[in-house]
Amino acid sequence: xxxxxxxxxDSPDGAFGGPTRVAHTQCAELARQGHVVDLAVGxxxxxxxxxxxxxxxxxxxxxxxxxxVGGFASLVSWPMLRWLRDNVKNxxxxxxxxxxxxxxLPAASIAQAADIPVxxxxxxxxxxxxxxxxxxxxxxxxxxxxxxxxxxxxxTAAEEVDLAGVExxxxxxxxxxxxxxxxxxxxxxxxESGTREVLFLARLHERKRPVAFVEMAAIxxxxxxxxxxxxAGPDEGELAAVSDxxxxxxxxxxxxxxxxxxxxxxxxxxxxxxxxxxxxTGEVFPMTVLEAFRVGTPAVVTDSLGIADExxxxxxxxxxxxxxxxxxxAVSELLGxxxxxxxxxxxxxxxxxxxxxIRSAVSPILEAYGEAE
Numbered sequence: 118x119x120x121x122x123x124x125x126x127d128s129p130d131g132a133f134g135g136p137t138r139v140a141h142t143q144c145a146e147l148a149r150q151g152h153v154v155d156l157a158v159g160x161x162x163x164x165x166x167x168x169x170x171x172x173x174x175x176x177x178x179x180x181x182x183x184x185x186v187g188g189f190a191s192l193v194s195w196p197m198l199r200w201l202r203d204n205v206k207n208x209x210x211x212x213x214x215x216x217x218x219x220x221x222l223p224a225a226s227i228a229q230a231a232d233i234p235v236x237x238x239x240x241x242x243x244x245x246x247x248x249x250x251x252x253x254x255x256x257x258x259x260x261x262x263x264x265x266x267x268x269x270x271x272x273t274a275a276e277e278v279d280l281a282g283v284e285x286x287x288x289x290x291x292x293x294x295x296x297x298x299x300x301x302x303x304x305x306x307x308x309e310s311g312t313r314e315v316l317f318l319a320r321l322h323e324r325k326r327p328v329a330f331v332e333m334a335a336i337x338x339x340x341x342x343x344x345x346x347x348x349a350g351p352d353e354g355e356l357a358a359v360s361d362x363x364x365x366x367x368x369x370x371x372x373x374x375x376x377x378x379x380x381x382x383x384x385x386x387x388x389x390x391x392x393x394x395x396x397x398t399g400e401v402f403p404m405t406v407l408e409a410f411r412v413g414t415p416a417v418v419t420d421s422l423g424i425a426d427e428x429x430x431x432x433x434x435x436x437x438x439x440x441x442x443x444x445x446x447a448v449s450e451l452l453g454x455x456x457x458x459x460x461x462x463x464x465x466x467x468x469x470x471x472x473x474x475i476r477s478a479v480s481p482i483l484e485a486y487g488e489a490e
Contacts, residue, residue, distance in 0.1 A: 118486060119153045119207060120144075123197075123224045124214040125189055127158040127177060130377030132351040133189065134320055135404040136214045136240045138380065139294055141170065142404075143212070143482065146297070146475045148172035150483070155208075157201070159194040159220050176200070180220060188353070190250075193219035201227045210486045211235045215262065215269075216242040217254045225262045234489035236482070237263065238270040238292070241401030241423070244279035260284040268485045272402040273423040290485055294402045295478025298411050298469055315346045315448055316390035316414075318383060318405055319397065322353035326396040328362050329441050333394065335366040336445035341452060344371075349386060351377040388412040392451050392458075396439055397422070406434065407473055410465035415458045417447040427472075433465035 124140040126133040140156055148154045154173040159180025168175040178197035201224055205211065211228040215221045215237040228235045243259060246252065263269055263284040270292045271277045277289045315334070319325040327348055334346040346368075348359060356374070363372050378386055383405075387393060393409040394417045401423040409416040410433065418428060419439035428434040435451065437443035451458045 121208040245282040295475040313391040321355040329396040332441035333444040431468040
């Protein structure tokens with residue numbers, strides 16, 4: 118099959134996060150299985166061009182904001198939309214990583230108008246909203262795109278409910294996120310002494326709760342003197358609050374903010390860390406947790422995670438209520454008990470290997486594509 122994936126933004130700092138990473142991972146696996154695959158995606162000016170993604174094509178088109186407010190929702194890529202009008206009929210299936218934005222919604226509409234099968238995947242980004250701007254976008258575009266998509270892929274039961282709340286006629290199929298994993302579990306050296314590192318790797322956005330990470334760091338710092346805390350990720354509005362909290366809690370020598378990491382650098386950063394903490398609320402199926410599992414770094418998450426129950430049952434991550442004290446208790450336990458940390462890493466690897474490989478993630482997607490031929 119000739120398959121085109123479409124995503125909102127692919128930038129050097131990985132600002133759009135999980136959906137773009139998922140798109141790349143899926144494209145690589147689809148190409149590995151013998152399909153002809155391209156990824157069309159918005160980009161800052163310096164990233165524009167055609168590239169080889171390692172078996173699949175990457176087409177980066179200039180994207181810019183129509184307004185200084187609105188975040189990613191105001192992004193538009195006129196060059197991509199023009200290219201799609203000319204080329205969309207060259208593909209058998211269009212897989213749109215859909216958000217309420219001016220890149221993916223028009224892209225899906227162009228493909229649907231050309232009668233090319235469209236498959237949408239929303240990554241938890243489309244749910245019922247009381248915001249007037251979201252309601253207007255839904256009325257004008259989102260509901261129609263969802264209704265006319267052959268299948269909309271959802272990651273959790275909660276996301277299925279959310280999608281139906283936006284468009285009752287949506288046709289939903291469950292999938293999982295997945296990553297390419299090594300045949301053997303990575304061997305980690307658990308450090309029980311010397312300087313150890315606790316990592317936050319995500320956008321500095323209110324929902325990701327980087328301030329809660331700093332508050333957790335303050336508690337752990339009072340208990341353990343050999344731990345450093347790293348906050349890595351692009352600013353999405355919380356950097357000032359993070360800096361203020363670090364200053365207020367006198368943590369300048371314990372917490373460092375390193376800014377965004379290039380996507381190709383995140384695995385190494387994750388592998389260096391002794392514990393990964395994701396304090397987010399409302400996350401559906403975060404790729405960073407799977408990436409921690411892949412490299413064997415123990416993870417601490419919150420019970421609002423879409424896969425919290427699976428993680429808890431498997432013993433693959435410490436699941437907390439998200440409070441700074443609970444996060445700190447989990448981190449201190451993992452740092453203080455090498456056996457527990459090793460046991461959790463093993464459980465995480467087995468969970469990943471059994472249900473969250475990229476091959477198992479792509480299988481139902483390919484099945485849906487095939488049904489539309």
